[in-house]
Amino acid sequence: MNLRMSSVLPALFDSLHPTLLPPIRPTLSSTQLTIETGYPSGSVTRDVFTLSDYSSINVVGLGKASLSSLMPFADELVRSPRPPSLRLLCVSKAATSSPAHVAALESADCEIVYGDHPTPTESSVYAAEEVIKLCSEPSSLNLVFLSGGTSSLCCLPSVSLDLYKKITGALVSSSHPIQSINSLRSVLDNFKSGGLASEILKADDGSALKTYLISDVIDDDVRYIGSGPTCYQERDVELAKDVWRSLKPELKGEVGVDEVDKILDRLKEEEKKGVPEVPSGYSHPTIISRNSDAVTLAAKILSESTGMKVFPDLEPFDGAASDVIHEIIDDAVKRGPGIYVKGGESTVEFDVESGGKGGRNMEMCLIGAVKICEMGLEDKVSLACYGTDGNDGPTDAAxxxxxxxxxxxxxxxxxxxxxxxxxxQRGRGELIFTPGGTNLADLVVAVVN
Structure with missing residues (x-):
């Protein structure tokens, strides 16, 4: 069978993205809220909350998968009586928000707030303030569904917003992986690294917090998924200091740069005291979906829809985009005909002054196409690289x-x-536009005939 990416991808997108919607199944009764999470083929967790224990129940979606995270609640409210104490809030990115999800959630009386991404703005500050205002009421149950993108969509910088924007811009244009990027952002932001959790639980008034994570971080470290606003984990201040040292020369002369050094020094001293005691009402976050789930589901769909042999690789890639795509192509060509699926997160370092437009997936695909042409295999190998959140860099493409x-x-x-x-401008290759709503990092699909 001779397949090209132009025939493989539509079948994949039509089936994959609905399947990748977060595995959340809420059930409401007059006395309880039950939440089941996890894919049926794997492990499923079940949490039961007694409504009368709390004066209010706040269900909050944060990040680029926030709308799809709360859709199951909108569906359940159609079928079940709504407790008067139940409130829904989403913080999303306008460009990747499904109009159908927005309409369904608004009909369920869900407040939707839009922050900005990848560079935070005043809207991101407003979004963080709205979340805290809702969740910090006494004796409240706060169920937070957190996904990637939260780092920019919600922020309360401890430095000036102008400097925070410039630091964020320098970070996302660097070759630093997401863990390094978020290690620095989190120490300069009062919303991140447990900041939201502290606001919710600071009064010890019977409030409770449970977080469900959709991981776009390769090692699933909860500190770095959305910069961990609801996580009581020890911050890696040393990593943040290393990242800042590499970044500081670019920001020489900016107002407030010296303040960053003072903050890092103070946090380093505080680090010696150990991790703060976790307050009552706090539950450790549960990871409900990750990049390997996307790879597994994509492989299943491609096998069923094409009849070709599919080779999923559950070991996530990371590192420079050029290294990643070269390795994937070399491995696929060596192994022979089939469809190869791998996920992860690559990095690209670029000059923001160059005037170019793109993202790491578009660049990785172009690097791969050039390599395939150099190998003389353009009639045998085709390639796709895209982000499952429907957004690649500061563009409208995935x-x-x-x-x-x-x-x-x-x-x-x-x-x-x-x-x-x-x-x-291509005729035998093109941009991928696919719905947002999931954020399980990136997928690479290579077809070898």
Whole structure:
């Protein structure tokens, strides 16, 4: 069977993204709220909350998967009586918000607030303040469904917002992995690294907090998923200091730079005292979905829809995009015909002054296409690289796919970090536009005929 990415991807997208919606099954009765999480084929957790124990029940979605996280609650409220104490709040990104999800949640009386991403703005500060205002009421049960993107969508910087924006811009344009990026952002932000948890539980008034995580972080470290606003975990201040040392020369002369050094020094001293005592009412976060789930589900769908042999690789990739895609292509070509699926998160370092437009997935796909052409295999190998959150870099695309043909001008576009323009003009490759609603990092699919 001779397949090209142009025929494989539509079948995958039509089936995969609905399947990847967070595995959350709430059930309401007159006395209880039960929440089951986890894919039926794997382990399922079940939490039961007694409504009369709390004066209010707040269900909050944070991040780029927030709308889809709360959709099961909107569906349940259609079937079951709504307790007067139950309130829904979403903080999302406007560009990746499904209109159908927005309409359904608004009909369920869910408040939707839009922060900004990847660079936080005043809207992100407002979003964080709204979350705290809702969740810090006495004797409240707070169920937080947290996904990637929260780091920018919600923020309360401890430095000026202008400096925080510049630091964030320098971080996301660097080659630092998400763990390093969030280690620095979290120590400069009062919402992150347990900041929201502290606001919810500071009064010891009978309030409770439970967090359900959709992980876009390769090692599932809860400190770095959305920068851990509801996690009482020890911060890696030393890592934050290392990242800041690499970044500081770019920000020389900016107002407030010296304040960052003071904050890091103070936190380093506080670190010696150990992790603060976890307050009553706190439950350790539960990870309900991760990148390997996306790989497994994609492989199943591709096998059923194409009839080809599919090779899922559950070991996540990370590191420079060029290294990642070269390794994937070399392995696929060596092993022969089939469909190869791998997930993870790569990094790309680029010059923000270059004027180029793109994201790590579009760039990774272009690097791969150039390599395949150099190998003389453009008629045998096709490729797709995309983000499961429907968003690749500061663009409206999720990534790109390529199904053969030449790569004229590809090297020049790579040098300018202008992969978006390259794919927008192609005839045998194109940008991928796919719904948001999930955020399980990135997927790479390679087809070898």
């Amino acid at each position: 990534g790109a796919m390529w199904w053969g043909g030449g790569c004229e001008g590809g090297v020049e576009k790579l040098e300018a970090h202008d992969s978006y323009t390259f794919w927008a």
